[in-house]
Structures are given as C-alpha cells and as structure tokens.
Amino acid sequence: MVAIAAQERLRDKVAHALRAALISGELRPGCVYSAPALAADFGISATPVREAMLDLAREGLVEPIRNRGFLITEVSERDLDQFTEIRALIEIPTVGRVARTATRQQLEALRPVAEEIVDAARAHDLIGYLEADRRFHLALLSLAGNDHLVTFVGDLRKRSRLYGLTRLDERGELLPSAEEHLELLELALAGDAAGAEACMGRHLGKVRSLWAQARDEPVEPSRRPRLGAL
Known part of the structure; x- marks a missing residue:
C-alpha cells in the first residue's frame, strides 16, 4: 500500500x-x-x-x-472567441442573479479564495492562480443553485485553457485581473446586480484580450521542454 x-x-x-x-x-x-x-x-x-x-x-x-x-492540443482563436461568448451569455446574468439572491454569509465565504487569487498573482504562482481562479468562479456560479450550469462552465474553462501565462505575469498584467475578483465580490455583497454584471463582462473581455496578446508573441521553438528533476 x-x-x-x-x-x-x-x-x-x-x-x-x-x-x-x-x-x-x-x-x-x-x-x-x-x-x-x-x-x-x-x-x-x-x-x-x-x-x-x-x-x-x-x-x-x-x-x-x-x-x-x-x-x-491546440485551441483556435475562433474557438476561444466562441467559448468566451458562451461564458459571457451564461456567467454575466448568473452573477447578477447571485448578487440579488445570495446571502452575505455565502458571499463572504468566497473572500479567502478571491484573496488567494491576488496572493498567487503577487507571488507569480501561476498554477495556484489558475486553480484559485477556477474555484472562485465556479463557487460564485454555484450560488445560483444550478449544478448543471456549474459543470458546463467548468467544462468550457477546460476547453478554453490558454497558453503564455508566464509572459503576462512578467509584464505585470495578471495582478489587475486578479484584483477584479475582489471588486466583483464587493459589488455582489452590495447587492449591485448591474455593477456585478458589468464587472464580469469587463473581466471576461480583459482576460480574453490578455491571452490573445500572449499567443501573438513569438516563442523560440524547442523540440523538448527543459524540465527539471522532480
């Protein structure tokens, strides 16, 4: 064993x-x-x-x-645009509903995860950043009470995973995106459904734009990665 x-x-x-x-x-x-x-x-x-x-x-x-x-596996720009559009159609109104119906206790339970996203961005912990980001978004959506919706968005996130996060981190562009999670949480806590929806829309659009910039930057080709010993 x-x-x-x-x-x-x-x-x-x-x-x-x-x-x-x-x-x-x-x-x-x-x-x-x-x-x-x-x-x-x-x-x-x-x-x-x-x-x-x-x-x-x-x-x-x-x-x-x-x-x-x-x-x-590769994800085309067209795929990414379509995945982002679907996520926006689902997540923006759902976040608005959560802002109107979720309790303060339910929303405050997400604060440690939102802070974890910011801490990971500051620490340049890319794996930690993505994992905390995934947990925050899915937990926030789960407050709407639709398990199938959460599963579907989780699958979309997997399909639209993106590359080049290191270059965004090096340019200091991850931290502002990370801090938007705290902004979104505060708007939901205030019961500002319209504000939460607008913040989610900006966040999804910004993430898509940042990833597109990273994909456009040239990377030296290599046949094998330089992985270190475990």
Missing part, C-alpha cells in the same frame, strides 16, 4: 509539473512529446509520466498519438 501511495504521489507531481510547463509555454500546442523523453528530463521512469499524461488527456489538455506520444 505504501508503494502504491508513493507512486500516486509521483504521478500527481509529474502532472503538476506538466501543467506548469503547458502554462509557461515549454510544452507547445501542436507538438508531440513522448513519455520516455519527458521521463529522461525528470530523471524518472516513463510509467508515472505516461500515467500523468493520461490524466491530462482526460482533462482535454493532450491527445494520445499511437506509437508517438502525446500531442499538446
């Missing part, structure tokens, strides 16, 4: 490192990476890398390619 638990922890560590490599741009969309090659970079066997890649495949981040490895 101890050996199995240790193997699962290693698999989770590899998956975490691979997600970070996706966010930073080390693992490039459209490129294929083999588990043995990645394992050599990590200094471990190929098995936990392959298992971690299968976890990422279930999240839609990579696609297994028979006898070659794993393809980093």
Whole structure:
C-alpha cells in the first residue's frame, strides 16, 4: 500500500509539473512529446509520466498519438472567441442573479479564495492562480443553485485553457485581473446586480484580450521542454 501511495504521489507531481510547463509555454500546442523523453528530463521512469499524461488527456489538455506520444492540443482563436461568448451569455446574468439572491454569509465565504487569487498573482504562482481562479468562479456560479450550469462552465474553462501565462505575469498584467475578483465580490455583497454584471463582462473581455496578446508573441521553438528533476 505504501508503494502504491508513493507512486500516486509521483504521478500527481509529474502532472503538476506538466501543467506548469503547458502554462509557461515549454510544452507547445501542436507538438508531440513522448513519455520516455519527458521521463529522461525528470530523471524518472516513463510509467508515472505516461500515467500523468493520461490524466491530462482526460482533462482535454493532450491527445494520445499511437506509437508517438502525446500531442499538446491546440485551441483556435475562433474557438476561444466562441467559448468566451458562451461564458459571457451564461456567467454575466448568473452573477447578477447571485448578487440579488445570495446571502452575505455565502458571499463572504468566497473572500479567502478571491484573496488567494491576488496572493498567487503577487507571488507569480501561476498554477495556484489558475486553480484559485477556477474555484472562485465556479463557487460564485454555484450560488445560483444550478449544478448543471456549474459543470458546463467548468467544462468550457477546460476547453478554453490558454497558453503564455508566464509572459503576462512578467509584464505585470495578471495582478489587475486578479484584483477584479475582489471588486466583483464587493459589488455582489452590495447587492449591485448591474455593477456585478458589468464587472464580469469587463473581466471576461480583459482576460480574453490578455491571452490573445500572449499567443501573438513569438516563442523560440524547442523540440523538448527543459524540465527539471522532480
């Protein structure tokens, strides 16, 4: 049992490192990476890398390619525009409804997560930033009481995951976006449904614009990421 638990922890560590490599741009969309090659970079066997890649495949981040490895999936600009439009159609009115109906206790419970997003942005913790951002948005939407809506938006977020977050962080553009979560929370607490809807609209539009800027910046091509040992 101890050996199995240790193997699962290693698999989770590899998956975490691979997600970070996706966010930073080390693992490039459209490129294929083999588990043995990645394992050599990590200094471990190929098995936990392959298992971690299968976890990422279930999240839609990579696609297994028979006898070659794993393809980093691409999201087109058209896809991103459509995903953002759908999210806006769902999230903007839902946030307005939450501002009108949620209790102060329910909303205040989200403050630690909103602050966690800001702290992660300040600490340049990109994985932490995205995870806290996901939890905040889905928890806020859940206050509307529609579980299927939350699941659907969660799936959209996975499909529209974006690359180049490191470059946005380096330019100092993540922190203002992070602070909008606190602004949104305060508007909801004040019962300002129109203000909350406007803030959500600005937030979704800004995030889409920032990601587009990151995608447009050239990145030196590399066949293999420079992953450190675990």
